[in-house]
Amino acid sequence: MTESDLAQRLLDAHVAHEVAALRGVRFLDLVTGEIDFALSNGRELTLDQVMPRDLIKDVALKYVSTFRLPGAIPEVVAAIATRLKAHPANRTPLGKVVSRPRATELIEALVEMRTLREQVLRSLADNSGVQAGVGTLVRGTAKGAVDSGRRFADNLPGGAFGFSVAERVAGRMAGSVKGTQVGAAVDQSARELAERGAGALLGYLSDTAATSVSDHEVRDALLEAWDTLATRPLSEIVDLIDDEQLVAVFVGLYQVWLDVRDSAYLAALIDTGVDYFFDTYGSFTLVALLEEWGLGRDDLVEEALRFGPPVIEALAEAGVLERLVRRRLSSFYDSPEARALLG
Numbered sequence: 001m002t003e004s005d006l007a008q009r010l011l012d013a014h015v016a017h018e019v020a021a022l023r024g025v026r027f028l029d030l031v032t033g034e035i036d037f038a039l040s041n042g043r044e045l046t047l048d049q050v051m052p053r054d055l056i057k058d059v060a061l062k063y064v065s066t067f068r069l070p071g072a073i074p075e076v077v078a079a080i081a082t083r084l085k086a087h088p089a090n091r092t093p094l095g096k097v098v099s100r101p102r103a104t105e106l107i108e109a110l111v112e113m114r115t116l117r118e119q120v121l122r123s124l125a126d127n128s129g130v131q132a133g134v135g136t137l138v139r140g141t142a143k144g145a146v147d148s149g150r151r152f153a154d155n156l157p158g159g160a161f162g163f164s165v166a167e168r169v170a171g172r173m174a175g176s177v178k179g180t181q182v183g184a185a186v187d188q189s190a191r192e193l194a195e196r197g198a199g200a201l202l203g204y205l206s207d208t209a210a211t212s213v214s215d216h217e218v219r220d221a222l223l224e225a226w227d228t229l230a231t232r233p234l235s236e237i238v239d240l241i242d243d244e245q246l247v248a249v250f251v252g253l254y255q256v257w258l259d260v261r262d263s264a265y266l267a268a269l270i271d272t273g274v275d276y277f278f279d280t281y282g283s284f285t286l287v288a289l290l291e292e293w294g295l296g297r298d299d300l301v302e303e304a305l306r307f308g309p310p311v312i313e314a315l316a317e318a319g320v321l322e323r324l325v326r327r328r329l330s331s332f333y334d335s336p337e338a339r340a341l342l343g
Contacts, residue, residue, distance in 0.1 A: 003342045010342075011326070011333040018325045022312050031304045039297060042286035050286065053278040060270045065261050074254035078247040085238050085246065094237070095230030103230070107222045111215045 021030050229237075241249070260266055281289055290296065315321040332338055 003339050006342050007333045007338060011330055014329055014333075015322060015326045018329070019316070019322055022321065022325075023309075023316060027309060027312070028305065031308065032301055035297060035300050035304070039287055042290075045286055046282065047284055047286065047289055048278065048282040053274055053282070056278075057271060057274045060274060061267060064270060065267060069258075074250040075247065078250040081246055081250065082243050085241075085243070090235040090238050091233045093231055094234055097234065098230075100226070100230065103226050104223065107219060107226065111219045111222070114215070 020026060281292070284292065290300075312321060315324070
């Protein structure tokens with residue numbers, strides 16, 4: 001038997017051995033053995049030893065700042081969002097998705113942002129466009145919306161007054177519009193009145209309510225609003241945006257992201273974030289790091305057994321598995337070193 005024949009027979013046997021180890025019940029032994037070996041060594045190696053932070057920064061900057069993103073991303077994401085928007089699960093009440101204790105925690109965090117609250121109210125009061133928009137809402141306020149909003153407004157100083165004005169304006173509008181020309185004149189007058197009233201109300205909230213409303217009052221008002229929303233299905237919120245608007249939102253966000261990703265600001269954030277992660281976890285062993293993030297041996301074995309067998313079987317049925325293993329091993333058996341040993 002020549003060296004070449006012996007090398008080929010050894011390669012065939014080795015390939016058969018490796019393929020058999022990847023399939024069937026032997027795969028469990030292979031997975032558990034490899035994971036146990038990796039974990040035993042991972043108890044001695046730290047993150048700083050095996051992963052230089054500068055490499056992580058380079059990779060993060062590459063994929064965040066310079067990696068070419070396909071232009072179809074916003075359309076694809078929007079198409080997925082459109083399907084999710086139409087899903088029957090949106091009939092679920094909001095309160096079934098987000099519990100009241102979680103909503104309460106978020107509201108309490110927002111209530112504590114007193115400085116932000118004051119600044120937002122002052123900015124709204126000074127914005128003529130917002131005044132016009134609020135005026136439009138005041139003019140078009142429906143009876144049901146007024147009833148729902150009154151419960152919220154009653155908890156805010158000046159809120160009840162503002163809603164009473166809105167009701168009077170809305171009632172005057174409904175009773176005055178009779179003919180086309182008369183209706184147009186009344187509509188113009190009502191629009192101007194509503195916008196002036198909206199500006200005055202926003203100004204009042206800016207100058208008075210921003211500093212006089214207690215955190216407790218704001219908290220109770222927001223919880224009142226939440227309790228009303230929690231009983232409504234998610235579809236009522238989701239349907240406020242139609243499909244075309246949804247696509248436009250994602251396209252707009254994508255364009256904003258393209259601008260932000262090229263900025264020095266984002267690069268600085270990434271640099272700081274990576275440094276913090278390594279400053280915090282760099283001295284952790286690899287096993288301790290996995291445990292810190294809630295991953296243990298059983299999790300690794302479970303996921304390997306979840307994804308490994310179906311992928312391997314698909315490769316085997318397509319005739320690819322054996323070729324992959326043979327391609328990996330043949331370079332050794334064809335090497336001068338192997339031929340010398342066989343000779």
